[in-house]
Amino acid sequence: MRILQVSRRDRVVRRRVLDDESVPGPAGVIDRTIAVAARAVLGPVLPAFRADPATDCVALTYDDGPHPEHTPRVLDVLAEHDARATFFVLAEPARRHPRIVSRMVAEGHEVAVHGADHRRLTRLGTRAAVGSVLGARHAVEDVAQVPVRLFRPPYGASTLRVNATLHACGLEVVLWTAEARDWMHDDERRIAENALGTLRPGAFLLLHDDRADPELADDPAELPRFDRADVLRRILDGMVGTGLRPVVVGDLRGDGVLRSYGPDLVR
Template sequence: MRIVTAFGAVRGSLVATAKRHSRVIGSTVAVSTVAPEIVLTFDDGPAPPVTEQLSAVLAGAGATATFFVLMTRVPAHVPVLQELVTQGHEVALHGVDHRRITGRPYRELTEEFRRSKGDLEDITGVAVRWFRPPYGAQGPRAWLAARRSGLEPVMWNRSTRDSAHVDDAERFRAATAGARAGDILLAHDGFASLQDGVDDGPEPHLDRSDLLARVLGEYQSLGLAGRSMSDALLQGTPVRRAWFSAAL
């Protein structure tokens, strides 16, 4: 009996340690909130004219979003980023390009993150808080480099599956089924390609504006408003967990 109790105590303390650890080394995967809000994120842009079209859909729904941008695309579209911020959206860092960063040296990543964060802040005039690694793939080095650069890794817990070759019904289902306040939705305004250092095959055919409009309509019927990360955190707190890729 004492053994069982002791084991239970050890296991309990391990769980508590893991939870503490997760808070310290974790990446944000959701928001704990009492507000009926869902976080909207768009990766792989800026990608005119889709970025502006999505911004118009967001405006129509009274929603804000966070755009994780690729530095390969930023110089050609500075006014697009500035307009996003003017519209109440948030600009965050997705990478200097779209190549995987797992396995990259810490020092190199830190330099890239700091330079990119500074460049985006010069363009937008607003502090850049969030980072999302390409493919959501990060090891402890990349995680640490982001944190040391003043960035917090933000992942997701639901997706529109808009970079996959699936049918529209599946995209809508993935984005909306069981949607809850504090979820973080992954969507894309662009599609990473050779200009971003990767070849991920042909871009799926879809009307991103139409998909977003229907998803936001469904959220509205569930009583959920779309919000950027920073807007959602006005009333919520980050839910973090350790999120590391197998290839460190």
């Protein structure tokens, strides 16, 4: 098994890959048996973080919105490029901006849930965490008028118990493998280059149409002021020569997804 790590303060994703056949398997027969058993038992409740690399697609995903200014402009760019994205929305902004959520649905995008707010679920008990997510899902479905099947925990932090309960309720937990590092201010070109540099076949690309946790910005870190629509336009234009096609997460689930677990899940 290989450990993959992407980290920054308060936004850490650590994972052990259980079902990536490109990763060398455990050397011993016992370890192999354990890995197979873990895959069978834990697979349904482990978070998906990318699709099978045999695909030529990547999933565009947005967190923290909808935002009254940024999200419509992002939707405009997606329309210009005939591209679709998965929007992991927060319940409160979705309630405040129902027309934006309705536009997402009308234009063929996938609406998913990111939570009631941006609280870290691992700081809540299992019952409180699950109740918060399911309440947010109900609120988002009420606004979007479509079923919500995907959930991305804030900061990527959840637990196996929470995941198992959400899975039983029809929610699949989704993380990411590519990112633009767009939660802090930077030049649009560099942010797009960050994203393009991490894209691989089957990747789930993490983007943001808002920043829902500004209180966590460290001095001298600047809160984002860049043009998010321009970043997306640069990413989509940059993908033209890569042979990769942008899709929604739901388009890739049928081809199989790779799942993972991390230290903050096993509790």
